[in-house]
Amino acid sequence: MATGNMKDIKRRIKSVSSTRQITKAMELVASSKLRKAKQRSESGRPYFEAQYALLAEIASVKKDFKTIFTEPREVKNRLFIVIAGDRGLAGGFNSNILKAVAAAHKNDAVKPKIIAIGRKAVEYFDKRGYEVVAKYPYFAEKAKTAHCMDIAQIAVDLFAVGEVDEVELFYTAFVSPLVQTPECAKLLPIANIGAGTGEDLGLINYDPSPEAVFDRVLPKFLMSMISCAVVESFASEQGARRTAMESATDNADEMIANLSLSYNRARQEKITNEITEIVSGANALS
Amino acid sequence: MTPFKLQIITPDGVFFDGMTENVIVRTTVGDKGILARHEPYVAAITISKFKVKIDGNFRYGAISSGVIKVSKEKTVILAQSCEWADEIDVDRAVKAKQVAESRITEYEKANDQKNLDIAEFKLKRALNRIEASKMR
Numbered sequence: 451m452a453t454g455n456m457k458d459i460k461r462r463i464k465s466v467s468s469t470r471q472i473t474k475a476m477e478l479v480a481s482s483k484l485r486k487a488k489q490r491s492e493s494g495r496p497y498f499e500a501q502y503a504l505l506a507e508i509a510s511v512k513k514d515f516k517t518i519f520t521e522p523r524e525v526k527n528r529l530f531i532v533i534a535g536d537r538g539l540a541g542g543f544n545s546n547i548l549k550a551v552a553a554a555h556k557n558d559a560v561k562p563k564i565i566a567i568g569r570k571a572v573e574y575f576d577k578r579g580y581e582v583v584a585k586y587p588y589f590a591e592k593a594k595t596a597h598c599m600d601i602a603q604i605a606v607d608l609f610a611v612g613e614v615d616e617v618e619l620f621y622t623a624f625v626s627p628l629v630q631t632p633e634c635a636k637l638l639p640i641a642n643i644g645a646g647t648g649e650d651l652g653l654i655n656y657d658p659s660p661e662a663v664f665d666r667v668l669p670k671f672l673m674s675m676i677s678c679a680v681v682e683s684f685a686s687e688q689g690a691r692r693t694a695m696e697s698a699t700d701n702a703d704e705m706i707a708n709l710s711l712s713y714n715r716a717r718q719e720k721i722t723n724e725i726t727e728i729v730s731g732a733n734a735l736s
Numbered sequence: 737m738t739p740f741k742l743q744i745i746t747p748d749g750v751f752f753d754g755m756t757e758n759v760i761v762r763t764t765v766g767d768k769g770i771l772a773r774h775e776p777y778v779a780a781i782t783i784s785k786f787k788v789k790i791d792g793n794f795r796y797g798a799i800s801s802g803v804i805k806v807s808k809e810k811t812v813i814l815a816q817s818c819e820w821a822d823e824i825d826v827d828r829a830v831k832a833k834q835v836a837e838s839r840i841t842e843y844e845k846a847n848d849q850k851n852l853d854i855a856e857f858k859l860k861r862a863l864n865r866i867e868a869s870k871m872r
Binding site: 493494496497500501504507508595599600654655656657658660662663666667670673674677 | 803
């Protein structure tokens with residue numbers, strides 16, 4: 451009995467350790483990608499902040515400042531820009547963000563229009579019959595600002611012609627390498643911008659007019675918001691994958707330890723058996 | 737000339753942060769030169785060349801659409817992308833120009849206005865970079 455059992459255990463140890471090798475490698479890859487993504491998100495931040503400050507300033511110039519992008523209207527159709535990952539095996543990363551999207555529109559009469567970023571998002575919304583305006587699979591890792599500009603432009607265009615009345619962005623915020631939370635940010639109409647920075651802003655000369663500059667800056671602002679969110683989601687994905695793979699590696703280690711224990715036990719038992727047989731055989735002879 | 741603080745910020749990071757004596761950019765309403773103690777001013781920048789005077793010498797560069805904001809403490813240029821003339825990869829720009837041109841003829845045939853606009857935008861950028869690279 452012992453020999454057959456031993457062979458089984460040995461085979462299992464082998465398979466678990468080869469899985470462990472894979473998960474370990476994925477963990478290392480994810481942590482190096484995470485480091486790079488963090489750098490990228492830091493280098494994009496000054497642009498985003500300067501842009502936000504500028505928009506806020508413009509909006510606070512005049513009390514009666516109005517463009518179609520700041521006016522809230524009755525919400526009939528919504529546009530969701532959803533950023534998910536390209537690959538699975540990242541713990542709850544993809545399902546969390548997609549669940550958040552589903553929860554956000556469950557009371558709506560009409561399904562929202564979708565711009566899907568990341569292969570997992572594309573697959574999810576295609577399968578469930580959403581109207582997917584644009585798809586960007588395999589996008590996050592080398593997202594260029596030009597592509598984010600396309601997305602922002604699509605959103606601005608749809609909003610400007612009145613096909614959608616609200617644009618929201620779903621991404622995963624990177625809280626720490628261990629904690630990532632799905633977030634939703636309203637992009638359009640821009641509300642509460644320019645709560646007043648306290649400076650004396652009335653004297654700035656806008657060429658040709660504050661509204662014209664605002665409308666020109668707006669798509670770029672959305673673009674930088676989207677690209678920040680893409681980079682951050684990517685960092686979150688890597689963080690989630692790293693954690694998932696780390697625990698998978700730990701589990702594999704534990705399994706290997708348990709299996710080798712039972713392997714050794716079986717081996718010991720076999721030896722004891724053999725010795726007992728030899729001894730009893732010798733006893734019978736003498 | 738009195739120097740003043742200039743920052744050029746792109747989505748890829750801070751491109752330039754230092755003192756300058758004069759900045760000349762092309763806004764949607766025409767060329768605009770900024771000297772020290774300029775009045776607070778904001779305008780959108782089109783795809784164009786720009787020049788910055790540092791220690792008495794002009795340095796040229798290519799910029800693709802952005803905004804210039806002049807305030808008391810500093811001048812900030814927010815650009816979608818920005819390059820110094822002597823750092824432009826001319827081969828890449830020429831290639832981009834050819835690609836854009838072939839796309840334009842393709843989309844014109846297909847009557848695809850949206851992609852045509854994008855291709856035209858790319859062509860403008862490539863031409864701007866090629867021209868700027870000659871001004872090193």
